[in-house]
Amino acid sequence: MKRIEAINDFVIKFANVNGSGSASANELFAKAVMRMGVPVSPRNIFPSNIQGMPTWYEARVCEKGYHGRRGGVDMMVAMNPQTWDTDVAEIEPGGYLFYDSTRPIPESKFRQDVHVIGIPLTEISNAAYADPRQRQLFKNIIYVGALSVLLDLDAAVFEKLFAEQYKGKERLLDSNLKALHLGRDYVKTHLEAPLGIRVQKADKVGDQIFTDGNSAAALGCVYGGATVAAWYPITPSSSVPEAFQKYCDKFRVDPVTGQNNFAIVQAEDELASIGMVIGAGWNGARAFTATSGPGISLMTEFIGLAYFAEIPVTIINVQRGGPSTGMPTRTQQSDLICCAYASHGDTKHVLLFPQDPYECFEQSAAALDLAERLQTPIFLMTDLDIGMNQRLCKPFVWDDAREYDRGKVMTAAELEAGKDFGRYKDVDGDGIPWRTLPGTHPTKGAFFTRGTTRDPYARYSERGPDYIYNMERLLRKFKTAADLVPQPVLRPASEKTPLGVIYFGSTSPAMREALDVLDAEGLHLDAMRLRAFPFPESVNRFIAEHEKVFVVEQNRDAQMHSMLVNELEIDPASLVKVLHYDGTPITARFIARAIRQSVNPPQPEALKLPKQKELV
Amino acid sequence: MTYIAKPRLHHPTLATNKVGYTRRDYEGRISTLCAGCGHDSISAAIIQACWELDIEPHRVAKLSGIGCSSKTPDYFLGASHGFNTVHGRMPSVLTGANMANRDLLYLGVSGDGDSASIGLGQFANAMRRGVRMAYIVENNGVYGLTKGQFSATADRGSKSKKGVINSDSPVDLVGIALQLGATYVARSFSGDKAQLVPLIKGAMAHGGAAFIDVISPCVTFNNHGGSTKSYDYVRQHNDAVSRIDFMPQHSEITAEYAAGELVEVAQHDGSLLHLRKLHLDYDPTDRYAAMSYMNSHQARGEVVTGLLYIDPLATDLHTSMNTSETPLNTMSARQLCPGAGALDKINASLR
Numbered sequence: 024m025k026r027i028e029a030i031n032d033f034v035i036k037f038a039n040v041n042g043s044g045s046a047s048a049n050e051l052f053a054k055a056v057m058r059m060g061v062p063v064s065p066r067n068i069f070p071s072n073i074q075g076m077p078t079w080y081e082a083r084v085c086e087k088g089y090h091g092r093r094g095g096v097d098m099m100v101a102m103n104p105q106t107w108d109t110d111v112a113e114i115e116p117g118g119y120l121f122y123d124s125t126r127p128i129p130e131s132k133f134r135q136d137v138h139v140i141g142i143p144l145t146e147i148s149n150a151a152y153a154d155p156r157q158r159q160l161f162k163n164i165i166y167v168g169a170l171s172v173l174l175d176l177d178a179a180v181f182e183k184l185f186a187e188q189y190k191g192k193e194r195l196l197d198s199n200l201k202a203l204h205l206g207r208d209y210v211k212t213h214l215e216a217p218l219g220i221r222v223q224k225a226d227k228v229g230d231q232i233f234t235d236g237n238s239a240a241a242l243g244c245v246y247g248g249a250t251v252a253a254w255y256p257i258t259p260s261s262s263v264p265e266a267f268q269k270y271c272d273k274f275r276v277d278p279v280t281g282q283n284n285f286a287i288v289q290a291e292d293e294l295a296s297i298g299m300v301i302g303a304g305w306n307g308a309r310a311f312t313a314t315s316g317p318g319i320s321l322m323t324e325f326i327g328l329a330y331f332a333e334i335p336v337t338i339i340n341v342q343r344g345g346p347s348t349g350m351p352t353r354t355q356q357s358d359l360i361c362c363a364y365a366s367h368g369d370t371k372h373v374l375l376f377p378q379d380p381y382e383c384f385e386q387s388a389a390a391l392d393l394a395e396r397l398q399t400p401i402f403l404m405t406d407l408d409i410g411m412n413q414r415l416c417k418p419f420v421w422d423d424a425r426e427y428d429r430g431k432v433m434t435a436a437e438l439e440a441g442k443d444f445g446r447y448k449d450v451d452g453d454g455i456p457w458r459t460l461p462g463t464h465p466t467k468g469a470f471f472t473r474g475t476t477r478d479p480y481a482r483y484s485e486r487g488p489d490y491i492y493n494m495e496r497l498l499r500k501f502k503t504a505a506d507l508v509p510q511p512v513l514r515p516a517s518e519k520t521p522l523g524v525i526y527f528g529s530t531s532p533a534m535r536e537a538l539d540v541l542d543a544e545g546l547h548l549d550a551m552r553l554r555a556f557p558f559p560e561s562v563n564r565f566i567a568e569h570e571k572v573f574v575v576e577q578n579r580d581a582q583m584h585s586m587l588v589n590e591l592e593i594d595p596a597s598l599v600k601v602l603h604y605d606g607t608p609i610t611a612r613f614i615a616r617a618i619r620q621s622v623n624p625p626q627p628e629a630l631k632l633p634k635q636k637e638l639v
Numbered sequence: 640m641t642y643i644a645k646p647r648l649h650h651p652t653l654a655t656n657k658v659g660y661t662r663r664d665y666e667g668r669i670s671t672l673c674a675g676c677g678h679d680s681i682s683a684a685i686i687q688a689c690w691e692l693d694i695e696p697h698r699v700a701k702l703s704g705i706g707c708s709s710k711t712p713d714y715f716l717g718a719s720h721g722f723n724t725v726h727g728r729m730p731s732v733l734t735g736a737n738m739a740n741r742d743l744l745y746l747g748v749s750g751d752g753d754s755a756s757i758g759l760g761q762f763a764n765a766m767r768r769g770v771r772m773a774y775i776v777e778n779n780g781v782y783g784l785t786k787g788q789f790s791a792t793a794d795r796g797s798k799s800k801k802g803v804i805n806s807d808s809p810v811d812l813v814g815i816a817l818q819l820g821a822t823y824v825a826r827s828f829s830g831d832k833a834q835l836v837p838l839i840k841g842a843m844a845h846g847g848a849a850f851i852d853v854i855s856p857c858v859t860f861n862n863h864g865g866s867t868k869s870y871d872y873v874r875q876h877n878d879a880v881s882r883i884d885f886m887p888q889h890s891e892i893t894a895e896y897a898a899g900e901l902v903e904v905a906q907h908d909g910s911l912l913h914l915r916k917l918h919l920d921y922d923p924t925d926r927y928a929a930m931s932y933m934n935s936h937q938a939r940g941e942v943v944t945g946l947l948y949i950d951p952l953a954t955d956l957h958t959s960m961n962t963s964e965t966p967l968n969t970m971s972a973r974q975l976c977p978g979a980g981a982l983d984k985i986n987a988s989l990r
Binding site for chain 1: 695720722723725728730732734736739740743760761768960961962963967970971972974979982986989990
């Protein structure tokens with residue numbers, strides 16, 4: 024029988040039952056691989072459920088550092104009888120099936136073309152522990168121990184991880200170590216190890232950190248000076264405000280007074296969340312909310328107010344599968360249009376597209392600056408794939424000399440000196456007006472903020488010319504935004520090519536890998552990663568310089584494609600849509616196949632060839 | 640509405656308050672509401688109350704939703720920042736503003752449609768949280784700007800101008816505020832300035848969520864026979880439980896009251912409320928007694944007015960959140976950013 028042989032390049036998938044305590048054991052496994060100096064990118068595939076439903080943890084071990092989902096499974100850790108059949112079916116031929124052999128499983132339930140590794144996990148655990156909860160939890164650690172020998176992971180790495188995790192909790196440390204070694208010892212005594220797939224010490228992790236986008240965005244809000252947060256629980260964004268609370272408890276409590284330099288409210292709904300953020304932004308505090316698609320739908324009226332009344336607001340949208348309740352625990356990039364043009368009437372909003380936790384940190388801090396500079400809502404468009412999975416990325420960076428950009432706020436001294444104040448007047452030619460904060464000056468600078476139309480001095484007006492002046496100024500401001508937002512990143516092909524590809528956000532790791540694969544095949548593409556909307560002129564140039572430009576995105580309706588066509592007035596025929604939207608993260612295999620097929624359409628003879636497995 | 644603006648000039652002898660402002664300094668733009676609108680009387684009462692309280696106008700932030708009542712913040716305190724938000728959502732915007740800067744006084748102005756219909760959820764939750772504010776609902780039981788539809792506070796059986804009888808039960812905002820934890824709850828009538836001004840003063844000085852439901856007849860759409868929010872109806876059914884006088888901190892007590900009728904309530908900031916009880920059996924510091932009194936009198940068709948409930952030592956959202964005394968909106972990167980050193984440690988913990 025064929026046996027998959029691969030060092031530092033395989034996919035292992037854990038099939039578990041939600042609520043069984045497997046998450047921390049699986050994370051321990053991933054961290055151990057990382058500590059061996061080998062990059063790993065795990066993904067939680069979980070249901071909208073607390074307990075009992077199936078959940079998976081898919082870890083891609085890849086020395087080359089590709090963090091995108093690969094597709095296919097080389098080893099299945101089948102811990103969930105409910106999903107046994109589909110889990111077993113998913114294994115690549117020559118791959119490995121790891122299971123709990125305590126209870127016999129009929130012969131017919133196995134495959135002949137995969138290697139089966141049975142370990143009586145329940146039996147081992149029950150013999151060692153009496154408490155039912157402990158039996159369950161330590162069974163997870165026992166399988167991690169067993170895997171560590173099968174995949175050749177150093178015991179010392181786990182020991183160090185445990186020591187760090189259970190510092191000061193010696194009892195927990197000892198019991199975890201015991202469980203780990205129960206698993207290791209069983210394999211050493213009864214089985215052949217290591218397997219054909221294994222981990223070998225390398226030096227490919229460097230100083231990278233391993234974290235999730237939601238915590239990173241929350242930390243960016245702490246560093247970026249957010250003091251007010253209002254939110255309503257919704258998957259997959261809830262861990263953003265929760266992490267913000269955790270970091271604030273650590274870093275924002277005044278050591279002298281014991282009082283909080285922050286205020287967080289879990290509001291009654293998303294309407295109230297965004298309302299509070301707008302109130303705080305109006306009053307000069309940096310404020311943010313975090314939500315997902317359904318929350319954005321609810322916030323839309325308020326977003327229009329913030330656009331029109333010009334109030335700084337930061338909205339972190341951790342996108343999930345839509346529409347409606349959609350796929351709450353699956354990933355998509357399908358809120359682009361609903362955010363870019365949120366609200367009735369003519370509106371346009373600034374969107375940022377982070378590609379990983381590093382950029383979630385960087386861009387959430389940047390969003391707070393941009394919101395005040397531009398006096399408008401700024402959306403951080405992350406998604407479940409980035410937000411809720413731990414990913415290796417560059418370490419966070421902060422320059423202590425950095426000051427917050429508070430934008431154009433007129434001071435009491437300026438008002439006192441007689442500086443002309445027209446709240447909605449363009450005095451600098453960039454479309455951005457000056458504002459005053461409530462309570463600034465006893466007699467000057469007060470104005471009435473409203474969602475109705477007004478003249479440049481904030482006086483109620485429904486006169487056509489006043490309305491046009493204001494709407495044109497808002498357009499001018501949006502144009503200014505294109506130069507202030509994070510600029511696109513260009514990755515030129517290894518040789519001159521008429522082909523280009525545009526992508527953004529969580530597609531990045533899969534794209535990087537696809538570009539390498541295609542390049543090796545002689546298919547060269549210049550690649551542009553968008554980091555924000557509105558699009559700067561460089562995007563227009565990039566499209567003009569290529570005959571054919573692929574736009575890769577994770578939604579059905581090619582929303583980014585539409586925005587490019589709409590905003591840059593581009594002939595839609597020059598842009599080729601590459602769309603992935605089944606709720607799983609896009610893969611390099613998918614992208615490479617789509618581009619390959621478009622560039623070299625299959626010839627009639629080629630159609631007779633058997634399809635490659637990976638293309639199915 | 641009037642089209643003739645009052646000239647800014649005023650008589651040099653016009654009295655100034657302790658912070659040097661005349662009453663005119665608390666005025667705003669010309670009202671665009673109908674002549675005789677109860678809301679304009681409430682604006683006048685707010686102006687009077689703020690002047691008497693010696694509040695510097697720019698230390699007030701006035702927020703409103705959408706509707707006739709929500710337009711009024713443009714018509715008073717012209718030197719204050721105002722925010723006309725979206726329909727029914729003023730409470731959340733006010734809450735956020737208050738979180739950002741606890742040093743200003745927050746005045747929320749809303750209507751019955753704004754707070755009891757579309758905005759009932761936000762009204763209720765702002766009361767629950769104890770946001771420090773004076774929240775005034777100008778209650779006329781009708782939608783004015785859209786020409787005469789019933790709002791959620793219209794009484795069952797009351798008749799619209801077009802002759803339609805309301806079949807839905809009314810929302811009683813006072814009852815809800817009492818139940819959900821507001822710490823200063825009053826009801827008044829726009830036609831009773833003597834009662835209204837001190838109630839507003841008490842609310843502005845209150846340390847927590849203060850709510851005043853002001854019945855404010857709509858002269859255009861709800862001042863006819865069959866309406867329970869008309870001037871005539873309210874005058875005939877008004878049952879005032881108390882008359883209050885507001886004494887700012889350190890001021891001399893000049894009013895004289897008959898013994899046995901006076902309750903003196905000291906608020907957190909030292910200000911005193913002199914409560915002249917009109918019903919000796921009424922205890923305004925007992926929330927449950929207040930609710931029961933209200934319910935039994937309302938069942939008899941009486942409109943109970945006055946200060947209905949007060950917790951003089953109320954605390955607010957900032958107390959429960961343990962927020963810094965320094966307003967959050969004044970903090971700089973030095974106070975807020977943990978810095979590169981801390982970030983290095985975080986990075987190290989993520990490897």
